[in-house]
Amino acid sequence: MIETEHESLLESIHGVLKTVTDPEIDSVSVLDLGMVENVEVEGSSAKVSVLPTFTGCPALDIIQRDIVNAVIEVEGVDEVEVSFLSNPIWTTDRITELGKSQLKEFGIAPPPANHNPGEPWEIPCPYCGSVFTTMENLFGPTACRCILYCKSCKNPFEAMKPVANIGDE
Numbered sequence: 457m458i459e460t461e462h463e464s465l466l467e468s469i470h471g472v473l474k475t476v477t478d479p480e481i482d483s484v485s486v487l488d489l490g491m492v493e494n495v496e497v498e499g500s501s502a503k504v505s506v507l508p509t510f511t512g513c514p515a516l517d518i519i520q521r522d523i524v525n526a527v528i529e530v531e532g533v534d535e536v537e538v539s540f541l542s543n544p545i546w547t548t549d550r551i552t553e554l555g556k557s558q559l560k561e562f563g564i565a566p567p568p569a570n571h572n573p574g575e576p577w578e579i580p581c582p583y584c585g586s587v588f589t590t591m592e593n594l595f596g597p598t599a600c601r602c603i604l605y606c607k608s609c610k611n612p613f614e615a616m617k618p619v620a621n622i623g624d625e
């Protein structure tokens with residue numbers, strides 16, 4: 457019975473985390489971005505472990521605040537702690553299928569799955585699906601995104617850079 461309460465509390469927390477979004481991409485939840493590594497509940501205190509998407513993204517304070525504000529609203533939770541983990545490393549492969557389609561709706565081409573670093577990176581246009589695109593600017597608005605230009609439908613669009621776990625793994 458206690459176990460059931462515990463699980464429904466965890467479920468409620470996951471439910472509200474679906475409403476917390478990256479302030480820069482406000483159509484995709486932190487869950488669908490694959491940022492939430494772990495949720496723990498002990499008594500009435502919740503602990504959410506989050507993987508920062510890109511070290512360069514300045515939105516982490518806002519994400520932390522938003523997670524606290526959302527989770528504290530869950531009945532049975534009195535205390536929320538958010539910690540950012542540096543391990544495991546977040547990779548774009550963690551983005552869910554739903555997250556990828558939401559990125560696309562937002563006009564951001566989702567990163568390719570299982571991209572091997574160093575390989576040419578082909579990005580289909582989120583508007584027309586053409587792969588006849590050029591990279592305009594490697595360093596778009598943030599370090600995580602870049603601006604591309606579609607030669608088929610003539611739309612500029614943004615793409616998330618593939619981030620792979622490079623190194624000793």
Ligand SMILES: [Zn+2]
Pocket residue numbers: 581582583584585586606607608609610611
């Ligand atoms: Zn296009």
